[in-house]
Amino acid sequence: MKKTVSLIFLLLFTHMFSYEFNYEKKMVNYDYNKLKSINLKLDKKLVYTSGGVLAGSxxxxxxxxxxxxxxxNSFSDNYFETMNIFGGDYAILLLMGTYGSSILTQDEKLRKTSFTxxxxxxxxGTLTLGVKMLLGRARPYMDKGAFEFKSILNFGTDYWAFPSGHSTVAWAIFTPYAEEYSKWIYIIPASVSLARVYKDRHWSSDVIAGGLIGFSVGYILHKWNNNIKFTGNGIKIEF
Incomplete structure (x- = not known):
C-alpha cells in the first residue's frame, strides 16, 4: 500500500513540475500588485471587536x-487527537495532493482555490513564525503562567506559544476552500484550534490570534483571486 501511494505521489509531482505554471505566476503577480496598490481602510468596529476578544482571551x-x-474524556481525546493533524504536516501534504490532482484533472476552479x-x-505562516520568535511566549505545559514571555528572538519551541502555528496553518489552508465550496469546512480549522488548547499546547489567546491571522489572509486572497478567471486560452482578470 505504501509503495502504491509513493508511486502515485511520484507520478503526480513529476507531472506537476513539467508544467510552466503560467496561471500561478500570473496569480502571484496579480496579488503582489494588488498588495502594493491597496489602500487599507480597516473597519474600526471589526478592529475593536477583534482586539477586544483577543485581549479578553x-x-x-x-x-x-x-x-x-x-x-x-475518551471521546474528546480521540476527536481532538485526530483533528490535530489537520494543522500540521498532514494538512500541507493534503493541500499539495489536492493541488496536484487539480492539475491532473484540469479542474480549474479547484486549481485556483488550491493555489490561493x-x-x-x-x-x-511567515507572519506567525515571525511573531512567535519575537514574543517568545511560554506554552501552558511549562506551568509558568499565561504572561511568561522569555525574550526577543527566542528560538526554543517551548516558548513559541503565541500565535498558534497549527491554528494559523489550518485556517490559512481551509478558508479558501470554505469560501469557495462550503462553510461547513470551517469545522476543520475550528476543531484544530480547540485541539491545541485541549492538548495543552496553547493558550486560548494563542489559537485566537493564529486563527485570525490564517483566516484573514486566506479570506482576503480568496476575495482578490475571485477576479481571476481561467479561460481556454489562458487567464483573465476581471475588475
Whole structure:
C-alpha cells in the first residue's frame, strides 16, 4: 500500500513540475500588485471587536485551561487527537495532493482555490513564525503562567506559544476552500484550534490570534483571486 501511494505521489509531482505554471505566476503577480496598490481602510468596529476578544482571551487563559483540564474524556481525546493533524504536516501534504490532482484533472476552479490556499499558507505562516520568535511566549505545559514571555528572538519551541502555528496553518489552508465550496469546512480549522488548547499546547489567546491571522489572509486572497478567471486560452482578470 505504501509503495502504491509513493508511486502515485511520484507520478503526480513529476507531472506537476513539467508544467510552466503560467496561471500561478500570473496569480502571484496579480496579488503582489494588488498588495502594493491597496489602500487599507480597516473597519474600526471589526478592529475593536477583534482586539477586544483577543485581549479578553488573555485574561481568561488560565481559567479556560483549568476548565478544559477538568473536563476531558475518551471521546474528546480521540476527536481532538485526530483533528490535530489537520494543522500540521498532514494538512500541507493534503493541500499539495489536492493541488496536484487539480492539475491532473484540469479542474480549474479547484486549481485556483488550491493555489490561493498555498499563497495563504505561505503568507500567514511567515507572519506567525515571525511573531512567535519575537514574543517568545511560554506554552501552558511549562506551568509558568499565561504572561511568561522569555525574550526577543527566542528560538526554543517551548516558548513559541503565541500565535498558534497549527491554528494559523489550518485556517490559512481551509478558508479558501470554505469560501469557495462550503462553510461547513470551517469545522476543520475550528476543531484544530480547540485541539491545541485541549492538548495543552496553547493558550486560548494563542489559537485566537493564529486563527485570525490564517483566516484573514486566506479570506482576503480568496476575495482578490475571485477576479481571476481561467479561460481556454489562458487567464483573465476581471475588475
Amino acid at each position: 488573555f485574561l481568561l487563559d488560565e481559567t479556560i485551561r483549568r476548565v478544559v483540564k477538568k473536563n476531558k 490556499s498555498i499563497e495563504s499558507l505561505t503568507v500567514a
